[in-house]
Amino acid sequence: MSLSTLEPYESYQQEYQSAVEDIKKCLVSGVGNNLHSLYLYGSVARRTARPHHSDLNLIIVTQDGVGDNWSTVFNTIKWRFQKEFPFITEVNLKKALVNEVASLDSLFSWGFMLKHLGVCIHGEDLSECFGEYVPSxxxxxxxxxxxxxxxxxxxxxxxxxxxxxxxxxxxxxxxxxxxxxxxxxxxxxxxxxxxxxxxxxxxxxxxxxxxxxxxxxxxxxxxxxxxxxxxxxxxxxxxxxxxxxxxxxxxxxxx
Incomplete structure (x- = not known):
């Protein structure tokens, strides 16, 4: 039996909808043309997040390696979210290159994560590069x-x-x-x-x-x-x- 996937178009919980939109805008603006796609994972992606208990977790896929301004982008986002969304316990950002993700070597790592643990919220959805997974x-x-x-x-x-x-x-x-x-x-x-x-x-x-x-x-x-x-x-x-x-x-x- 193939494993289920998360619904990409269903609205997030009311408390988190604006936070997801806000962080997407920040990353699209901060990373610029180097950005390939963004993915949400964790309890917010599953629509089971609890205020003051749940993190906001994202994967940022870029065309090339991020430059020296990455730390500035990350720290700015973290500071903003502490001020504007204090019910989010922490913001976690994972980075990956597009050629690393869309690779056979990433079948059980990035492939499985994007296919079954996350949802694409911006850009080309790389989870479509991978077929169905079965429990193994x-x-x-x-x-x-x-x-x-x-x-x-x-x-x-x-x-x-x-x-x-x-x-x-x-x-x-x-x-x-x-x-x-x-x-x-x-x-x-x-x-x-x-x-x-x-x-x-x-x-x-x-x-x-x-x-x-x-x-x-x-x-x-x-x-x-x-x-x-x-x-x-x-x-x-x-x-x-x-x-x-x-x-x-x-x-x-x-x-």
């Missing part, structure tokens, strides 16, 4: 085989967090990663794709019901509640270690 271990391991590195990185960030905001931000980010990685572990069996972390956890439990407590704990981390550092690290060390081992076992079996 190749997709799962490309997107989440790095879970061991994420665990190490965020375990360190959580340990070094100096305030509530840093700690909550780190724990919610790693919770998202672990919930999504949990589902992609079984995606080749389940024959679906979910990007929403809660859906990922729920569908993963159909195959590993004994991990219910771990998934509940990740849901608590994802909620934004402040949890003691030692408790967060305990979850990463126990469930995270188990998940890494399962990925290695599955890779050994399937390859």
């Amino acid at each position: 271990w190749e997709i799962a391991k490309f997107w989440n085989m790095d879970v061991e590195e994420w665990l190490s990185l965020y375990r360190n960030r959580i340990a070094k967090a100096e305030n509530k905001e840093e700690l909550v931000r780190a724990q919610t980010t790693i919770a998202k990663k672990l919930l999504r990685a949990s589902y992609t572990l079984v995606m080749h069996k389940d024959k679906q794709w979910f990007d929403d972390p809660i859906q990922c956890g729920e569908n993963f439990l159909r195959y590993y019901p004994d991990k219910n407590v771990d998934i509940e704990r990740l849901g608590i981390l994802l909620s934004g509640r402040l949890i003691a550092k030692r408790s967060v690290v305990g979850i990463l060390d126990s469930y995270g270690t188990w998940l890494v081992k399962q990925y290695k076992k599955t890779e050994f079996k399937i390859g």
